[in-house]
Amino acid sequence: MLATLIRLLGDFDLAEEAQQEAFAAALEQWPLHGVPANPRAWLIGTGRNKAIDRIRRDILFRTKIAGELGASEAGVEALDAADEEIFGDDRLRLIFTCCHPALNQEAQIALTLREVCGLSTQAVARAFLTGEETMAQRLVRAKKKIRDAGIPYETPEPGVLEHRIEGVLAVVYGVFTEGYAATVGTQLIDVELCEEAIRLGRLLDTLLPDHAGVMGLLALMLLHDARRASRTSDSGDVVLLENQDRAQWNRNEISEGLALVDRSLSIRGQLSAYAVQAAIAALHVRAEDSGATDWPQIVGLYEVLLRLQPTPVVELNHAVAVSMVDGPARALDLIDSLTARGRVTQYHLLHAARGRLLQKLGRMNEAREAYRSALSTTMLEPERRFLAARIASIQGICEAPPVSG
Amino acid sequence: MNYLLLIYANEAEITGLSETALQKVVAEYADFTKSIVQSGNFKAADRLKAVSSASTVRVRNGKIAITDGPFAETREQLGGYYLIEAKNLDEATAIAARIPGARFGSIEVRPVWLPMT
Numbered sequence A: 001m002l003a004t005l006i007r008l009l010g011d012f013d014l015a016e017e018a019q020q021e022a023f024a025a026a027l028e029q030w031p032l033h034g035v036p037a038n039p040r041a042w043l044i045g046t047g048r049n050k051a052i053d054r055i056r057r058d059i060l061f062r063t064k065i066a067g068e069l070g071a072s073e074a075g076v077e078a079l080d081a082a083d084e085e086i087f088g089d090d091r092l093r094l095i096f097t098c099c100h101p102a103l104n105q106e107a108q109i110a111l112t113l114r115e116v117c118g119l120s121t122q123a124v125a126r127a128f129l130t131g132e133e134t135m136a137q138r139l140v141r142a143k144k145k146i147r148d149a150g151i152p153y154e155t156p157e158p159g160v161l162e163h164r165i166e167g168v169l170a171v172v173y174g175v176f177t178e179g180y181a182a183t184v185g186t187q188l189i190d191v192e193l194c195e196e197a198i199r200l201g202r203l204l205d206t207l208l209p210d211h212a213g214v215m216g217l218l219a220l221m222l223l224h225d226a227r228r229a230s231r232t233s234d235s236g237d238v239v240l241l242e243n244q245d246r247a248q249w250n251r252n253e254i255s256e257g258l259a260l261v262d263r264s265l266s267i268r269g270q271l272s273a274y275a276v277q278a279a280i281a282a283l284h285v286r287a288e289d290s291g292a293t294d295w296p297q298i299v300g301l302y303e304v305l306l307r308l309q310p311t312p313v314v315e316l317n318h319a320v321a322v323s324m325v326d327g328p329a330r331a332l333d334l335i336d337s338l339t340a341r342g343r344v345t346q347y348h349l350l351h352a353a354r355g356r357l358l359q360k361l362g363r364m365n366e367a368r369e370a371y372r373s374a375l376s377t378t379m380l381e382p383e384r385r386f387l388a389a390r391i392a393s394i395q396g397i398c399e400a401p402p403v404s405g
Numbered sequence B: 001m002n003y004l005l006l007i008y009a010n011e012a013e014i015t016g017l018s019e020t021a022l023q024k025v026v027a028e029y030a031d032f033t034k035s036i037v038q039s040g041n042f043k044a045a046d047r048l049k050a051v052s053s054a055s056t057v058r059v060r061n062g063k064i065a066i067t068d069g070p071f072a073e074t075r076e077q078l079g080g081y082y083l084i085e086a087k088n089l090d091e092a093t094a095i096a097a098r099i100p101g102a103r104f105g106s107i108e109v110r111p112v113w114l115p116m117t
Helices: A002-009 A012-033 A039-056 A059-071 A073-080 A084-098 A105-116 A121-127 A132-149 A158-180 A191-207 A212-225 A251-265 A273-286 A295-308 A312-326 A328-340 A348-360 A364-377 A381-399 B011-015 B019-038 B089-097
Strands: B002-009 B042-047 B055-060 B063-068 B077-085 B106-111
Touching (some): A002 A039, A002 A084, A084 A158, A105 A121, A105 A158, A105 A191, A132 B106, A191 A212, A273 A295, A364 A381, B002 B011, B019 B042, B019 B077
């Protein structure tokens, strides 16, 4: 409904106020007169009329807006025959507007969470551990850019849609990854963010069916979220994949995710990097226990992913998979070659991975140093505890008296 | 809405072009300008002389200071502009993308305030 009001009124803030006034009017009138035959059309018409009244009182807008709104009187009648498609189209328009490339990435994510997901400004601020005032300012600036630059409330033309969808998927992925593994704070997982991202993914899948990238991303999110319950202990400590209790995994999300991966990968000529990542996640969840994991297939999939997305993160994950097939020394070579190229010094997961590999090779002093680097580059409490414990256990090994005899 | 499309490019790279390459770019600009005149988006355009011909004026405390060169040294320099009318930012950026200079430089798309009537 908000999306439709935004389209009709051409302004986020105006639409939000109109929506609230419409709800208030409904709460007053429906108990007295009964619920109208088409409640949504009633709300939208009421919201729009209240906004028009407000606008007419505002001299600045009179000449510009009132003329345009007069022209769409017919719009309300059309809404009487409203079906899901009209509202769906407006929601899609809203998503594309919030994720417009002329807005910076942070603004896109903040605006999407606020306007599409309906999170309060406070909740969005909390999710990204910024102050509420800072987040409010970010939203104000984003909306100002939309107004000043004339960013349209439109779904892109077919020719550009494919390119613009990538931006939307990147926003949804950004929201999910922040929820899946926070970068700062005391909690590893932000459940609300994960759920919002998945909800967005489902909405996109409904509005843009059979899209390889959309299905791939939704599959990826579901297959990761399925393991949520087992990823932290009761005290909030990190539990590694190999130690997770697979009985706690969400079987519904898993089967939904597996079906989506298959459908995404079956669409010819549209290989999505998200789908490849999801296929890797699928191999993990399909294994009955960590020992049964098909690591060679995973390595193969990472090699496909590397061709699509040659980023340090993917290289690192590839190296970790390689260690499970070819041993820690080979994987260490790959990681050291990655660090030699100088793009990733502050990435704590890289140092942690090096630490584990060095530990497996018995190079304890170096392992401890690697864990220390990881500790100094992570701001997440559960991760810090995990790394501190690793360091302590190595200290224990190094300081234990040698076994005699 | 009106948009000013500011064409930035690295001058050294352009002066390094061969005579034929330069002619080709000039012809491409002529075609582009004609097309947006026909589509009704064109309002104005000019090619600017090189940045070496620029002078910068500042008035501080009533004193006029004129200095040689552009307002700041930048990696890409302003070489020309188009003033266009477009429905919204998407139409403006689509037009900007067709400017020949977009292939090797940067086109800044700046919305213009409507004149006070």
